[in-house]
Amino acid sequence: MKIKPIGYARSRIKKHRYGGFGKTTTEIILNKKYEKALKGLRDYSHVIVLYWMNEAEGIVRLEHRPQGNLKVPVVGIFATRCQWRPNCIGISAVPLISVNKNVLKVKGLDIIDKTPILDIKPYLPDYDKPAGKVKLPGWTKRLIYK
Amino acid sequence: MKIKPIGYARSRIKKHRYGGFGKTTTEIILNKKYEKALKGLRDYSHVIVLYWMNEAEGIVRLEHRPQGNLKVPVVGIFATRCQWRPNCIGISAVPLISVNKNVLKVKGLDIIDKTPILDIKPYLPDYDKPAGKVKLPGWTKRLIYK
Numbered sequence: 001m002k003i004k005p006i007g008y009a010r011s012r013i014k015k016h017r018y019g020g021f022g023k024t025t026t027e028i029i030l031n032k033k034y035e036k037a038l039k040g041l042r043d044y045s046h047v048i049v050l051y052w053m054n055e056a057e058g059i060v061r062l063e064h065r066p067q068g069n070l071k072v073p074v075v076g077i078f079a080t081r082c083q084w085r086p087n088c089i090g091i092s093a094v095p096l097i098s099v100n101k102n103v104l105k106v107k108g109l110d111i112i113d114k115t116p117i118l119d120i121k122p123y124l125p126d127y128d129k130p131a132g133k134v135k136l137p138g139w140t141k142r143l144i145y146k
Numbered sequence: 147m148k149i150k151p152i153g154y155a156r157s158r159i160k161k162h163r164y165g166g167f168g169k170t171t172t173e174i175i176l177n178k179k180y181e182k183a184l185k186g187l188r189d190y191s192h193v194i195v196l197y198w199m200n201e202a203e204g205i206v207r208l209e210h211r212p213q214g215n216l217k218v219p220v221v222g223i224f225a226t227r228c229q230w231r232p233n234c235i236g237i238s239a240v241p242l243i244s245v246n247k248n249v250l251k252v253k254g255l256d257i258i259d260k261t262p263i264l265d266i267k268p269y270l271p272d273y274d275k276p277a278g279k280v281k282l283p284g285w286t287k288r289l290i291y292k
Contacts, residue, residue, distance in 0.1 A: 001203070001262070003148075003233040005147075036222055039209060040219065041225040043283035044282055045281035045282075075187075076182055077183045080268070086150065091196075091274075094276065095276060116147075118233045122224075124282065127237070127256075128237075129239065130240065130241060131241060132241055136189070146272060
């Protein structure tokens with residue numbers, strides 16, 4: 001199956017790192033032909049961005065220690081959000097700041113400059129907010145997020 | 147960029163429809179080589195499933211009226227969760243019921259039998275629960291969800 005970027009990220013953050021994206025503004029520059037596909041998006045407060053973690057392309061680790069942190073266990077890649085997955089697609093739900101022609105601004109998106117963008121979806125609680133109480137393994141508290 | 151299924155869905159629901167998935171249990175049958183990539187996943191209560199909406203492969207509608215519902219406006223495809231997107235990848239956050247070898251059971255996943263699965267991610271509020279108050283356009287209340 002083939003996928004193609006619909007655009008790319010423009011950010012002052014140029015190198016991969018853990019955390020420190022919380023206050024960052026990222027521009028998502030879509031291919032101009034998709035400008036009209038954004039109609040109505042600004043009526044949502046949040047979007048989910050799907051992106052291609054291209055630094056990991058072709059690299060798969062079935063088991064992995066998240067963030068190389070010795071205080072967390074080695075677990076299966078599907079029990080992590082790390083990039084060395086069979087399909088290196090990443091997702092993040094973030095506040096949408098603005099839509100201007102083919103350019104979106106979002107806040108706190110944890111991707112670096114030039115990351116290829118695959119899709120923009122509106123955040124809809126009926127699909128994205130899980131039913132019931134959320135439980136996580138304790139070691140996830142030792143990781144660095146956005 | 148190329149992606150490949152990591153498995154497929156097994157469900158009693160064979161045909162596309164809007165809604166009626168809420169109480170459905172879906173099995174996700176992963177390729178056996180990914181069994182160990184599931185290590186530790188059962189410690190999470192919820193997962194996000196990424197899947198390939200294969201009925202829409204190759205069909206892109208830049209603007210679309212969600213669910214063909216005449217009570218909702220025509221909007222850009224990125225302002226909807228409809229399948230006719232440039233990359234027909236779907237995502238849903240759902241409760242994880244069980245993990246047994248290479249088979250996951252989840253509840254309320256809105257996909258049909260044999261849908262190709264692209265990725266399984268643990269639901270992590272730091273990435274998936276958006277900061278701030280969620281706002282949606284009023285017409286989204288007229289749609290049918292899971």
